[in-house]
Amino acid sequence: MKALSQKRRHPLAALALLVLGLMLTGGLYAIATTVNAAKADTTTSSASQVKEGEKLFVANCATCHGVGASGTKAGPSLAGVGAAAVDFQVGTGRMPLQMQGPQAREKPAQFTTEQTRELAAYVATLGDGPALPAEEFIDGKGDAAVGGELFRVNCAMCHNAAAAGGALTRGKFAPALAGVSNSHIYSAMITGPQNMPVFNDANITPEGKRDIITFLNTIEAQGSPGGAALGSVGPVSEGLFLWTAVLGVIIGFTIWLTSRTS
Amino acid sequence: MSTITEAPFEPQTSAGRITNFVDQRVGGSGILREFGRKVFPDHWSFMFGEVALYSFVILLLSGTFLTFFFDPSMAETHYTGSYIPLKGVEMSVAYSSSLNISFDIRGGLFMRQVHHWSALLFVAAVAVHMLRVFFTGAFRKPRELNWVVGGVLLILSMAAGFTGYSLPDDLLSGNGLRIIDGVMKSIPVVGTYISFFLFGGEFPGNAIIGRLYMLHIMLVPAMILLMIAIHLFMVVIHKHTQYPGPGRNDGNVVGYPLGPVYAAKAGGFFFIVFGIIAFVAALFTINPIWNYGPYDPSPVSAGTQPDWYIGWVDGALRLMPGWLFNIPLEWHIPLPWGVNTLSLNVLIPALVPAGIVFTLLFAYPWIERWVTRDDREHHVLDRPRNVPTRTAIGVAGFIFYCVMWAAASSDLIATHFQVSLNDVTYWLRALFFIGPILGFIIAKRVALALQRKDREIALHGRETGRIVRLPHGEFQEMHAQLDDYKRYKLVGFESPVAEEGIPNENGIVTKTERRRAMLSSFFFEDRVAPATPLELAAGHEQHEAIEAGEDAKEVSH
Ligand code: HEM
Numbered sequence: 066m067k068a069l070s071q072k073r074r075h076p077l078a079a080l081a082l083l084v085l086g087l088m089l090t091g092g093l094y095a096i097a098t099t100v101n102a103a104k105a106d107t108t109t110s111s112a113s114q115v116k117e118g119e120k121l122f123v124a125n126c127a128t129c130h131g132v133g134a135s136g137t138k139a140g141p142s143l144a145g146v147g148a149a150a151v152d153f154q155v156g157t158g159r160m161p162l163q164m165q166g167p168q169a170r171e172k173p174a175q176f177t178t179e180q181t182r183e184l185a186a187y188v189a190t191l192g193d194g195p196a197l198p199a200e201e202f203i204d205g206k207g208d209a210a211v212g213g214e215l216f217r218v219n220c221a222m223c224h225n226a227a228a229a230g231g232a233l234t235r236g237k238f239a240p241a242l243a244g245v246s247n248s249h250i251y252s253a254m255i256t257g258p259q260n261m262p263v264f265n266d267a268n269i270t271p272e273g274k275r276d277i278i279t280f281l282n283t284i285e286a287q288g289s290p291g292g293a294a295l296g297s298v299g300p301v302s303e304g305l306f307l308w309t310a311v312l313g314v315i316i317g318f319t320i321w322l323t324s325r326t327s
Numbered sequence: 328m329s330t331i332t333e334a335p336f337e338p339q340t341s342a343g344r345i346t347n348f349v350d351q352r353v354g355g356s357g358i359l360r361e362f363g364r365k366v367f368p369d370h371w372s373f374m375f376g377e378v379a380l381y382s383f384v385i386l387l388l389s390g391t392f393l394t395f396f397f398d399p400s401m402a403e404t405h406y407t408g409s410y411i412p413l414k415g416v417e418m419s420v421a422y423s424s425s426l427n428i429s430f431d432i433r434g435g436l437f438m439r440q441v442h443h444w445s446a447l448l449f450v451a452a453v454a455v456h457m458l459r460v461f462f463t464g465a466f467r468k469p470r471e472l473n474w475v476v477g478g479v480l481l482i483l484s485m486a487a488g489f490t491g492y493s494l495p496d497d498l499l500s501g502n503g504l505r506i507i508d509g510v511m512k513s514i515p516v517v518g519t520y521i522s523f524f525l526f527g528g529e530f531p532g533n534a535i536i537g538r539l540y541m542l543h544i545m546l547v548p549a550m551i552l553l554m555i556a557i558h559l560f561m562v563v564i565h566k567h568t569q570y571p572g573p574g575r576n577d578g579n580v581v582g583y584p585l586g587p588v589y590a591a592k593a594g595g596f597f598f599i600v601f602g603i604i605a606f607v608a609a610l611f612t613i614n615p616i617w618n619y620g621p622y623d624p625s626p627v628s629a630g631t632q633p634d635w636y637i638g639w640v641d642g643a644l645r646l647m648p649g650w651l652f653n654i655p656l657e658w659h660i661p662l663p664w665g666v667n668t669l670s671l672n673v674l675i676p677a678l679v680p681a682g683i684v685f686t687l688l689f690a691y692p693w694i695e696r697w698v699t700r701d702d703r704e705h706h707v708l709d710r711p712r713n714v715p716t717r718t719a720i721g722v723a724g725f726i727f728y729c730v731m732w733a734a735a736s737s738d739l740i741a742t743h744f745q746v747s748l749n750d751v752t753y754w755l756r757a758l759f760f761i762g763p764i765l766g767f768i769i770a771k772r773v774a775l776a777l778q779r780k781d782r783e784i785a786l787h788g789r790e791t792g793r794i795v796r797l798p799h800g801e802f803q804e805m806h807a808q809l810d811d812y813k814r815y816k817l818v819g820f821e822s823p824v825a826e827e828g829i830p831n832e833n834g835i836v837t838k839t840e841r842r843r844a845m846l847s848s849f850f851f852e853d854r855v856a857p858a859t860p861l862e863l864a865a866g867h868e869q870h871e872a873i874e875a876g877e878d879a880k881e882v883s884h
Contacts, residue, residue: 167747209412217498217620221628226498227618231629232738236747239629283412284618290410290429291436291612299499299628301736303613304635307447311607312455315378315448318599319371322592 111186118187121180125161134191139165146256147194148185153252155181157245167236168259198251202275205247205282212280215273219264228281229297233260243285247278367589368569368582372463375456377593381600382449383551386487389442390544396432398424399494399540401533410617418496418621421536425495425616440608446491447613448604450484450636457481461691461721463708465568467701471692473561478689480554483547485636490543492614492634496536499614501622502631504535506641513673531624568708573815577706632735642734643676646756680731687724698846699823712781713820715774716850722770723763730758771853778855784809785817785858818857825851 123132129140136142140162143151154160155176159169176184189196217226223239225231230241237260242250254274257263269277295302338344350356367373400420406413408423410430428435457477460466466474493500508530511522527534566580575581583589619628633641649656649672656672687694695717696702711718733740734755741748788806796802809817828836828844836844 210414210416213412213620214416217623217626217628221498221620221626223629225630226620226628227615229630230742232741232748234747235749236741236745238742280412287412289612289615290617291440291615292610294612294615297615297618298739299630300614300632300634301630301638301739304447304638306611307444307451307635311444311448311603312451314603315452315600316371318596318603319374319378322374322596322599323369323371 114183114186115190116187117180118183118185121176121184122187125175126184129162134188143188143191145192145194146188148189148197149195149252150256150258151185151188152181152197153249153256153258155184156252157249159258168238171240195252195255198248198255199271202271203247203251203278204275205279207272207276207279209276209280209283211273212276212278212283215269215277216280219269220277223261225298227284227294227297242281245281247282250278250281367567367584368580370570372459373567374596375452375459377596378600379449379452379456380555381597382445382452382604383555384597385445385601385604386442386449387548389438389445390548392438393428393442394544396424396428396435397421397494397540399537401496401531401536413617413620416621419536421494421496422616422621425497429617437608440611440613441604442491443613444608444611445604446488447635448600450481450488453477453481453484454636458721458725462711462718463568463570464705464714464717465708466692467705468696469704470561470565470568471696473558473565474692475689476554476558476561478685480551480558482685483551483554487543487547487551488634488636490539490547492637493539494536494543495614495616496622497616498619498622498626498628499616499631501531501624502627503633503637505530505624506644509673510644510677513670513677515669515674516667531622566706568706571707571710571816571819573812573819575707577704580706630738635732638735639728639731640677640681642731642737642755643680644673645737646731646734646752646759647672647676648756680727684724684728698843698850700826700843701823710816710820712774712777713822715771715778715853718774719767719771723767726766727759727763730755730762734759775853775855781817782855782858785814786862814863818863820857822854822856823851824854 131137134143158172158174228242232238254264338347398420402420404420406416406423408431512518526532569575658669660667737751740751788808791805791807793805825848828840830836
C-alpha cells in the first residue's frame with residue numbers, strides 16, 4: 066500500500082492510468098459488441114474457408130470494395146458488416162452490384178451457397194459484426210400473432226401490412242417479402258441492408274424476430290382467403306380492377322342489351 | 328280504349344280472380360297502364376343510371392345481411408376467432424366482429440365482398456352516368472334540377488362509402504379517419520371543437536364507430552333512397568332524352584314502351600349486374616381487413632389509400648407541398664388566448680379542389696344557360712363533338728380530377744414503374760395546373776376535327792378505296808353516299824355563332840353583358856357549321872356525274 070502511494074507521483078503514473086483506462090473501456094466495448102454475435106455464432110468457419118473467401122473477394126468484389134474490403138469510392142468498407150450482411154447481400158443476388166442506383170437491385174444469386182459462406186467467412190475476419198442467424202430463430206415456429214403485431218409496428222410502414230412492398234423517396238423502395246428465405250429475413254433485420262434500418266436485439270429480441278418470421282411464413286402459406294389478392298396493395302388495385310375489368314364487362318352487356326334496336 | 332258499353336271484366340282463372348280483387352281495391356292497372364306506356368329510348372350509355380340503381384339494391388340486400396352480425400362497439404376484446412395470425416390480439420369488438428363475418432360466419436366473407444364491390448361499382452356507375460349526362464347536354468332545361476339531385480346523390484354515395492369503409496376499425500380505415508380528423512383540425516378556430524364533437528373527445532375515442540354506423544345504415548341510405556325517388560320521379564315527368572336521329576325531335580321520344588319489352592330487359596339487366604358482382608366477389612378479394620390488423624394510432628402501413636371515390640381528395644393532400652418558395656404553409660398565429668396554428672398545407676388541398684369541383688358541377692347548367700341565352704327545352708341530346716367547348720370543359724374537369732386521383736396512388740406508380748416517388752409528385756404537381764388546359768385544347772381540337780370529318784362525309788360520302796380511271800385518263804377515288812338516315816345524324820345539329828353584347832332597354836351594353844359576350848365568343852368562336860341542304864345537293868351533284876353508270880346499290884353503301 067505504501068509503495069503504491071509513493072509511485073502515485075511517478076511521472077509515468079498518468080500514462081499508465083490512461084493505458085489502463087483505455088484497455089478497460091475497449092475491452093468492455095469489445096465484450097458488449099460481441100454479445101449479439103456470440104449468441105448466434107453457430108457456423109464456425111475454417112481457415113480454408115476464409116482463404117477461399119478471400120480469393121473470391123479479390124476476384125469479384127475488390128473492384129468496388131477495395132483490397133482488404135477497405136472501401137473505395139464505388140463501394141463502402143466492409144469491416145465489421147459481419148457474415149450476415151454478406152450472406153444477405155450475396156445470397157439474394159444484390160451483390161456483386163450490377164448497377165449504381167438508388168438501391169442495389171436483386172438478381173439471381175451469382176454464387177453457390179458454399180461460395181457465399183466462404184465470402185461471409187472472409188468478411189467476418191475483417192471485423193466483428195452480426196454473424197449468420199442461429200437455426201433456432203429461423204425455424205418459423207414462433208407465435209404468428211405476436212409476430213404480426215411486431216411487423217405492423219416496425220415494418221408495415223415500409224413493407225406494407227401484407228408485406229407487399231412499398232415506395233420510399235427518390236426511387237428507393239421496400240420490396241415485397243414473399244419468397245425471401247427465413248435466414249435472409251433474419252439477416253435483413255440485423256444488418257439493415259441499404260435503406261432499411263437495423264433492428265438489433267434491443268429493438269426486437271431474437272424471439273421477436275422469430276415471431277415475425279413465423280408471421281411472414283404464415284401469411285405467405287395461407288394465400289388469400291378472399292380470392293385473388295390483386296397484388297395486396299390495397300384499394301388502388303381494387304379501384305383499378307373495378308374501373309377496367311368490371312366496368313368493361315358491364316359496358317359490354319349494356320351494348321349487347323341495346324344492340325338489337327337503334 | 329274502354330268504351331261505355333264494355334261489360335265488367337269477369338276473370339276466368341283463380342290467378343285472374345286474385346289480381347282482379349287486388350286491382351279493384353288498389354287500382355294497379357291504371358298505374359301499370361300509365362307507366363307501361365312510358366317510352367324509353369335504347370342506347371347503351373343510358374344504362375349507367377340503372378347500373379347505379381341495381382348496385383344500390385344489392386348494397387341494401389348485402390348490407391342488411393352484414394348488420395345481423397356486425398357489432399359497432401369500440402370496447403376492447405381479444406380475438407378468439409379462427410384467423411391464426413390474429414389470435415389473442417387485442418382489438419375492438421367492431422374489428423373482431425368484422426373478422427368473424429369474414430372467417431366464422433358461413434357466406435360472411437362473400438357477403439362482405441359483395442357489399443364492398445357493389446359499393447365501388449355504385450359510385451363508379453353514378454360517376455359514369457353523370458359524365459354521360461354532362462357530355463350529351465342532358466342537364467339542359469328542363470332537367471337542371473334533376474342534375475342537382477344527381478350531384479347530391481354523388482356526394483351522398485361518397486358519404487355512404489366513406490362511413491362504411493370506416494366501420495371495420497382496421498388499420499386502414501383508422502388511418503382514413505385520422506386523416507379526416509387532421510383535416511377537421513386544420514379548420515381555423517372551430518376545427519378542434521368539431522373534431523372533439525365528432526369523435527366524442529380526442530381522436531380516436533370510443534364513440535366514432537357507433538356514430539358512423541348510424542349514419543351508414545340509417546341516415547345516408549335513407550337520404551339516398553329519398554333522392555333516388557325524386558330523381559326517378561323527375562325522369563318520368565321530363566321523359567327520357569334521346570340521341571338525335573331521323574324522326575326524333577324535342578316533342579317526342581322514340582324507343583320502347585316500358586312494358587313489357589323494356590321492363591323485361593331492365594329486370595334481366597338487374598340479374599346481370601348482380602351476377603357480375605357475385606362473380607367478382609367470389610373470385611377477387613376486396614378490403615382484406617385481416618391483413619391490416621386492428622387500428623392503433625401508431626402504425627401506418629405502406630400503400631394506405633382510401634377507396635377510389637375518396638382518392639382524389641387524398642391525392643390533393645399528397646400533392647400539396649408543405650413549403651412554397653421558402654414560405655412555410657403552416658403558420659403560428661399569436662392570439663390573446665395563446666398561439667393558434669393555421670395549417671394551410673392541409674386546409675387548402677382538403678377543401679379548395681373539392682370546393683371548385685362541386686361548385687362548378689352544381690352551377691354548370693346555369694352558367695351555360697346564361698352564356699348561350701338558350702332558354703328552350705331540350706329533349707334531344709347533343710353528340711359531344713357537336714358542342715366542342717362544353718366537351719372541352721368537361722374533359723378539363725375530368726383531367727383535373729384524374730390528376731388528383733392518380734396522385735393518391737403516387738407510391739404505387741413509383742414502385743410499379745420503377746420511377747422516383749419524388750419525380751411522380753413533381754410531374755403530377757405540374758399536371759395539376761397544365762393538364763386541364765392541355766386537355767381543354769386537345770379535346771376541343773379533336774371535337775372540331777371530328778365535326779369537319781362528319782361534314783366531309785355528309786357532303787362527299789365515304790371513301791371506298793376504289794380508284795377508277797375516267798375516260799380521259801384521270802384517276803379518281805369512288806365515294807359512297809350515305810343513306811338519308813345516316814346522313815341525318817351527321818347534319819342534324821345546331822351550331823350557334825358567337826354573340827355580341829346585347830344592349831339592354833336603355834341601349835347600354837352592361838358590364839355583365841359584355842362579360843357574357845366574351846364568354847359567348849369563348850364558347851362559339853370556333854365552329855363548324857353543319858352541312859346545309861343546299862350544300863348537300865351541290866356536293867351530291869358533283870359525285871353523281873362520276874358515279875353514273877355504277878350499280879345503284881353500291882353507290883348507296
Ligand atoms: C348506400 C350505399 C352504400 C355504400 C356505398 C356502402 C359502402 C360500404 C363500405 C365500403 C363498407 C366497408 C365494407 C367492408 O369492407 O366490409 C361498408 C360496410 C358496411 N355496410 Fe355498407 N354501404 C351502403 C349501404 C349500406 C346499407 C343500406 C347497409 C345496411 C342496411 C349497410 C351496412 C353495412 C355494414 C353493416 C357494414 C360493415 C361491414 C363489415 O362488417 O365489414 N351498408 N359499406
